[in-house]
Amino acid sequence: MSRRSQGRPVLGEVAGGLVLAFLVMPIFAVVPASMNDASFIKIPPAVYSFRWYGQFFHDPSWISALANSVEVAVLATVFSVAIGTSAALGIERLPPATRSLAVGLVLSPLIVPVIMISISLYYVTRTIGLYGTAAGLALSHALLCLPFVVLNVGVSLKRLDPNLVRAAEGLGAGPWRVFRTVTFPAILPGLAGGATFAFVTSFDEVVISIFIAGYGAKTLPVKLWEQIRFEFTPVAAVASTVILALTMVLFVLARRAAARNAATAAAEDA
Amino acid sequence: MILAGTASPPPAAARSQRAARAVMTAALLLPATLFLAGWFLWPLGQLLVLSLSSPEGPTAAYRALAESEVFRSVFVNTLLLAVVVTVICTLLAYPAAWLLTRVRGFWFSVALYCVLLPFWISILVRTFSWMLLLERNGPVNNLLMAVGATHQPLRLLFNQFSVHVGMVHVLLPYAILPIYASMLKVDRRLLLASDGLGASSRTTFLRVFLPLTMPGVMAGAAFVFLLALGFFITPALLGGPQNLTAAMLIDSFVNERLVWPMAAAASFILLLMVLAVLLLTSRFVAIGSVMVMK
Structure with missing residues (x-):
């Protein structure tokens, strides 16, 4: 590429690099803040220490919040993967016009402002006794997880050769057997991707949780929110770093799986 | 047979x-x-x-919201905030998307990770990071004082400025992905043709590349605007008492003033605003395709 690769684009690329740095670097400010010896936040710390990590992991209220978060996220993931996979299989069989309507309905919890979903669920869960329970919170998070499961499984389903299903049916396999031996292995990558993002969506969720977690199902983000509204403590930075570390690990695993997938797909196409 | x-x-x-x-x-x-x-x-x-169940009659809550100067200004502020954040996000997203199309191999992976990672990181954690960075004795103020830009720490937190920074930071990736997708679709031969016909790179950019990527720009802007309207966590933590958004107003109706009909009516007004934006921009926005890219 001739002159374009010299003049103006260089400026554009530098600007782009700065924007990407702006996007990523501030995320990690909580990490040095958590390794402070002092009892106030200082970046960078004058003296590094892990004493606030000790505080975090020995405080039953933080630990139970972490445990609640994991419990709710697992429940929300299992539930949304089960009904989302089923829905994606059903949507694939619909005629195109109905299909976009169904996808629209599944996506709509991401369009409606989350504050509105939160207060409506706050109102309803109190009347039916699911306020402040892990089950109520998991069902609520599942609203936000479901779209990612349906979309990811849908993408895998589109790649599945329909002749494989027809061949299995022609050879006498029943619907369940076709699903188990042909469809399921094919959608497994999409399912795993959807499930991972569903887990993180629930684990990170704050707004709905603030409204309906109560005392019974207080999650890590809710406790963190309550803390930092009033003061910045090094323990809050530790809690943030714990959330950050967990989601980073899942992010890297998911990207690696996606890359491996793309490589397999390319090999199959070749 | x-x-x-x-x-x-x-x-x-x-x-x-x-x-x-x-x-x-x-x-x-x-x-x-x-x-x-x-x-x-x-x-x-x-x-x-x-x-619709106010003691004063079915439409009382809606009327109270429409007639009050204070409540009207909250909705106007929410709209203005969304407009400003959308403009800044779009302007910043364009060069970032451009960079993604220019790098290959290892650096492409790094750049892509920079865009995708923020989707996975809790908004609460990212907002807290900004609180620490913009604090009175925080790194940003220290840097400004070290380079002599200011003699005493600036008030960077709990005002309009910090709300803008935080919301742009959270919403930026939603603008980058659609713009990047539209840049990938541009036929490189058109650029070469423009080049070969003697157009300067500036002209090629303004007359060929930019118009061809406008659908992506519109999609990104619409998406950011849609999400910005309902923002709660970031303005609640980074804003001051004067930076009330519609979502914060709804929260205060439920948790402080305990007026459910008002909270419900305000959320339906907010929903109508979101749906209006969605209707106006439905030509550009394919929300599903952005969600899958995460």
Whole structure:
């Protein structure tokens, strides 16, 4: 590429690099803040220490919040993967016009402002006794997880050769057997991707949780929110770093799986 | 002959086969349909009923919101905030998307990770990071003082500025992805043709590349605007008392003033605003495609 690769684009690329740095670097400010010896936040710390990590992991209220978060996220993931996979299989069989309507309905919890979903669920869960329970919170998070499961499984389903299903049916396999031996292995990558993002969506969720977690199902983000509204403590930075570390690990695993997938797909196409 | 027989079964059998297929499709869709009806649409329906149940009459809550100077200004501020954040996000997203199309191999992976990672990181954690960075004695103020830009720490937190920074930071990736997708679709030969016909790189950019990527820019802007309207966590933590958004107003109706009909009515007004934006921009926005890229 001739002159374009010299003049103006260089400026554009530098600007782009700065924007990407702006996007990523501030995320990690909580990490040095958590390794402070002092009892106030200082970046960078004058003296590094892990004493606030000790505080975090020995405080039953933080630990139970972490445990609640994991419990709710697992429940929300299992539930949304089960009904989302089923829905994606059903949507694939619909005629195109109905299909976009169904996808629209599944996506709509991401369009409606989350504050509105939160207060409506706050109102309803109190009347039916699911306020402040892990089950109520998991069902609520599942609203936000479901779209990612349906979309990811849908993408895998589109790649599945329909002749494989027809061949299995022609050879006498029943619907369940076709699903188990042909469809399921094919959608497994999409399912795993959807499930991972569903887990993180629930684990990170704050707004709905603030409204309906109560005392019974207080999650890590809710406790963190309550803390930092009033003061910045090094323990809050530790809690943030714990959330950050967990989601980073899942992010890297998911990207690696996606890359491996793309490589397999390319090999199959070749 | 036998083959022909298996290929087209008699009409009755075909009909029953179609019926069985329809039953199966309905069965697959049933759990999600029941769930969304019971845990999404029904609660929203309850909220609608609630919004119409003020003691002073069915439309009292809506009228109170429309007539009050204070409440009107909250909605106007929410709109203005969304506009400003959308403009900044779009301007910043364009060069970032451009960079993604220019790098290869390892650096491409790094750049892509920079865009995708923020989707996974809790908004609360990212907002808290900004609180620490913009603090009175925080790194940003220290840097400004070290380079001599200011003699005493600036008030960077709990005002309009910090709300803008935080919201742009959270919403930027939603603008980058659609713009990047539209840049990938541009036929490079058109650029070469423009180049070969003697256009300067500036002219090629302004007359060829920019117009071809406008659909992506519109999609990104629409998406950011849509999400910005309902923002709660970031303005609540980074803003001051004067930076009230519609979502914060709804929260205060529920948790401080305990006026449910007002909260419900305000959320339906907010929803109408979101739906209006969605309707106006539906030509550009394919929300599903952005969600899948995460």
